[in-house]
Amino acid sequence: MATVLVIGSTGKVGRVVVEEVLQGGHTVKAQTRNARRARRWLPEGAEIVEASPVDAEALRPLVADVDAVILTHGTDHDGRDGATFYDVVRAVVDALGDSATHISLMTTMSASHSAGDELSKYPWVEWKRRAERFLRASGRPYTIVRPGWFDYQGPADRQIDLRQGDLVTGQPGVDRRHIAQVLLEGTLNPSGARRTVEIFSKAGDPVTDFEALFAATRADEEGVIDGVLDTNNVPLASEPQRVQDDLARLGK
Known part of the structure; x- marks a missing residue:
């Protein structure tokens, strides 16, 4: 059984992740800024740990004995805390140091799109791309999950649909529990490592073989900061200087 730290545990997806970890018989540490508030939202069995998610020193003791970290930290769609999302990922990577702890990161579909794309109007999308790049550059095991539109799935959409290339447009739906399961x-599954996937829900039977689900996708290339099938990627020189400096520190 694994011990999993969930960053963003009281969010709309984070709470479902905590439930999934517990239902799988694993141990969960649920990070929050406010333990009192978290106790109202989280199920019994979750160990609630209070720490700032952007403070690597505060996170270091929390990640010392975990097998995986799952990040579901959200952003306001007006972009105010998009940079904070990036800072959370950077703090977790720094806190983990040289360990081989796996990180699963929830971002968004369209995260890879170029700065000239229409979605570049939304800073939170840009910062999620930058966080993805930082995580890939870190060299540690990871799974990057880009959800579609929460709760837009139909009643028969019980099967997880993984895609790659960041090509889906419109409002394809995804069940939050499907997101939590893939994160x-x-x-837990070897083929989940170094994957960047978009996730949606479609009609069909629920997935039971997650190793096969991930094995049907392509792993990101070693040493590359973008998803394996992403196209029209933003040139690194177009990213903010502090992002370029962070990637240079990681040897990119």
Whole structure:
């Protein structure tokens, strides 16, 4: 059984991740800024740990004995805390140091799109791309999950649909529990490592073989900061200087 730290545990997806970890018989540490508030949202059995998610020193004791970290930290769609999302990922990577702990990161579909794309109007999308790049550059095991539109799935959409290339447009739906399952199973199955996937829900039977689900996708290339099938990627020189400096520190 695994021990999993969930960053963003009281969010709309984070709470479902905590439930999935517990239902799988694993141990969960649920990070929050406010333990009192978290106790109202989280199920019994979750160990609630209070720490700032952007403080690597505060996170270091929390990650010392975990097998995986799942990040579901959200952003406001007005972009105010998009940079904070990036800082959370950077703090977790720094806190983990040289360990081989797996990170599963929830971002968004369209995260890879170029700065000239229409979605570049939304800073939170840009920062999620930058966080993805930082995580890939870190050299540690990871699964990056880009969800579609929460709760837009139909009643028959019980099967997880993984895609790659960041090519889906419109409002394809995804069940939050499917997101939680892929974030968790990415840490538990060998083929989940170094994957960047978009996730949606479609009609069909629920997935039971997650190793086969991930094995049907392509792993990201070693040493490359973008998803394996992403196209029209933003040139690194177009990223903010502090992002370029962070990637240079990681040897990219």
